[in-house]
Amino acid sequence: xxxxSQFSMAVHVLVMLAKSGEEKVKSEYVAGSVNTNAVVIRRxxxxxxxxxxxxxxxxxxxxxxxxxxxxxxxxxxxxxAVSCGEAFALHxxxxxxxxxxxxxxxxxxxxxxxxxxxxxxxxxxxxxxxSVFEMIEQGKV
Amino acid sequence: xxxxSQFSMAVHVLVMLAKSGEEKVKSEYVAGSVNTNAVVIRRxxxxxxxxxxxxxxxxxxxxxxxxxxxxxxxxxxxxxAVSCGEAFALHxxxxxxxxxxxxxxxxxxxxxxxxxxxxxxxxxxxxxxxSVFEMIEQGKV
DNA sequence: TTGATTTGTAATAAACTAAGTTACAAACAA
DNA sequence: TTGTTTGTAACTTAGTTTATTACAAATCAA
Numbered sequence: 001x002x003x004x005s006q007f008s009m010a011v012h013v014l015v016m017l018a019k020s021g022e023e024k025v026k027s028e029y030v031a032g033s034v035n036t037n038a039v040v041i042r043r044x045x046x047x048x049x050x051x052x053x054x055x056x057x058x059x060x061x062x063x064x065x066x067x068x069x070x071x072x073x074x075x076x077x078x079x080x081a082v083s084c085g086e087a088f089a090l091h092x093x094x095x096x097x098x099x100x101x102x103x104x105x106x107x108x109x110x111x112x113x114x115x116x117x118x119x120x121x122x123x124x125x126x127x128x129x130x131s132v133f134e135m136i137e138q139g140k141v
Numbered sequence: 142x143x144x145x146s147q148f149s150m151a152v153h154v155l156v157m158l159a160k161s162g163e164e165k166v167k168s169e170y171v172a173g174s175v176n177t178n179a180v181v182i183r184r185x186x187x188x189x190x191x192x193x194x195x196x197x198x199x200x201x202x203x204x205x206x207x208x209x210x211x212x213x214x215x216x217x218x219x220x221x222a223v224s225c226g227e228a229f230a231l232h233x234x235x236x237x238x239x240x241x242x243x244x245x246x247x248x249x250x251x252x253x254x255x256x257x258x259x260x261x262x263x264x265x266x267x268x269x270x271x272s273v274f275e276m277i278e279q280g281k282v
Numbered sequence: 283t284t285g286a287t288t289t290g291t292a293a294t295a296a297a298c299t300a301a302g303t304t305a306c307a308a309a310c311a312a
Numbered sequence: 313t314t315g316t317t318t319g320t321a322a323c324t325t326a327g328t329t330t331a332t333t334a335c336a337a338a339t340c341a342a
Contacts (some may be wrong), residue, residue, distance in 0.1 A: 003230035003327080004300065008250050012232070015242055026317070033240040034232070037302055043317065058318040059310025075253075084229050087261055088220070089144035091153070091175070092330070099174040101156055104277045109149050112216075116264055119229055123260045127253070136245045143298040167288070169332055181315050183289065199289040200339025226328095233301070289338075295331080302325075309318075 001116065006082040009034055011045055011132060017054060018070040018133045024063030051081035055059060070133055076124035087116045147223040150185055152273060153269035155219060158195060159211040159274045161165055165204030185223065192222035211274055228257045 012034050017025055028046065031038040045064055048054045053073060056064040066073070090109055095102030157171050168186065172179040186205050189195045194214060197205040207214070231250055236243030 003226060003233070005230040005233050006300085007229040008232050008246075011250065012236065012242065012246050015246065019242065023255040028317085033237045035234045035236050035243070038318095039320090040301065043301095043320085044318040046319070056318065057310080058308070058316095060314095061311055062309080062317045064318090080227070085144060087228055088148035088225050089146040089329095091149050092144070092146050094175045095153065095176050096174045097308075101153065101160065101231055101277055102174040102176070104280055105149075105153050105156065108150065108273060108276050112268070116261055119260045119264045120257055123257055132249060135249050136242055142328090145298095147329085169288085179289095180291090180332075181330065184291085187290070197289065198339080199287090199337070201285095201287040202340060203287090203288045203338080230300095232334065284342085286341085287339085292332080292334085292335085292336100297328100297330080300326090302323100304323080305321085305327080307318105307320085310316085312314090312316105 003017055004084050006044060006047075007079055007084050009036070009040075010048060010078050010082045011075065011129075012043060014043060014053065014066070014070075014073070015133050015136060017064060017066045018129055020065065022065060024057065024061070024065050026063045031124045047082050048078075051077065053077065053081055066129075070130035071128050073129040074125050074130065075129070076121045078129075079120070079124050086113050087120070088113065095096070145225050147185060147188075148220055149180070149221045150177070150223050150233060151189060151205055151219050152216065152270075154182060154185060155189070155194065155207070155211075155214070158205060158207045159270055161206065163206060165198065165206050166203075188223050189219075193245045194218065194222060203280050207270075211271040212269050214270040215266050216268045216270070216273065217262045219270070220261070220265050227254050228261065229254065231254065 016030050020025060027038040027041045031041045032040050034041065045054055045056060049056055052067050054064050055067045090106060095105060097103050153175050154171050157174060158166055168179040168182045172182045175182065186195055186197060190197055193208050195205050196208045233249060235247060238244050
């Protein structure tokens with residue numbers, strides 16, 4: 001269970017909020033749909049709050065709602081907000097710097113990593129929270 | 142150190158083999174440049190061998206060489222050979238199937254996951270082992 | 283055939299990450 | 313004041329990746 005599913009959970013949470021509109025939603029309620037602990041949801045909402053995607057309120061009548069209209073939130077923003085890792089990791093230990101290949105390969109791989117990141121961002125920019133919400137509502141896949 | 146760097150290591154290994162041409166290379170030698178244990182390299186070579194990217198030979202004069210010309214090996218093939226994970230993981234525990242959103246979200250995310258996978262594949266297809274080798278040789282980034 | 287060398291692979295340990303859980307302070311409405 | 317909810321910290325549990333040790337099987341040279 002060490003695979004990062006934060007993006008999946010984040011989309012789930014935000015779709016729930018999109019459905020509720022102006023109404024504030026409690027972390028406990030979202031946790032039920034996601035099938036996880038409310039604290040996990042609150043931690044996630046913390047990241048989304050920092051990215052200005054949601055607004056939370058403490059207290060007896062507290063809860064969370066979207067900070068913006070679902071049409072104005074793209075999946076790329078969500079992906080960025082919950083810092084998932086890269087598509088692949090660079091070397092754990094730095095390669096042998098005395099080897100001409102070991103010396104230069106990291107820079108090449110790093111550039112490649114950024115290019116892929118950009119590709120993912122472009123793909124995810126094609127979807128808004130609204131469009132995902134509609135796909136789910138209509139049961140269309 | 143639980144981040145998957147197999148792709149980075151695989152590219153490193155294959156560039157080393159590309160440089161050696163027809164000459165067989167020993168796992169111990171590659172391990173030195175990658176700065177890791179030879180067994181880690183052999184495990185990696187096992188995956189690359191199954192993907193028909195390299196050919197290994199046991200015995201006193203054994204070692205590994207490329208199965209094909211570096212111009213005919215793309216980074217997409219390498220990425221596929223070392224099964225790195227997806228860009229993001231689906232829900233760890235299945236969402237509440239009684240919730241209309243929980244019920245449908247997995248299918249939508251799964252399709253999205255595949256689309257991103259395709260994007261990554263397309264980007265990586267733009268590079269051959271030869272082109273990466275040249276970038277590294279020339280120290281160009 | 284014998285001995286040296288290398289790959290292939292199993293088994294285990296060590297380090298790290300994500301997720302689950304408990305606990306409690308702070309905020310807030312009634 | 314009282315009850316409810318968020319925000320966090322601390323800790324546990326489980327899973328993954330890499331490192332390491334050990335050894336069988338393959339191969340070649342003398």
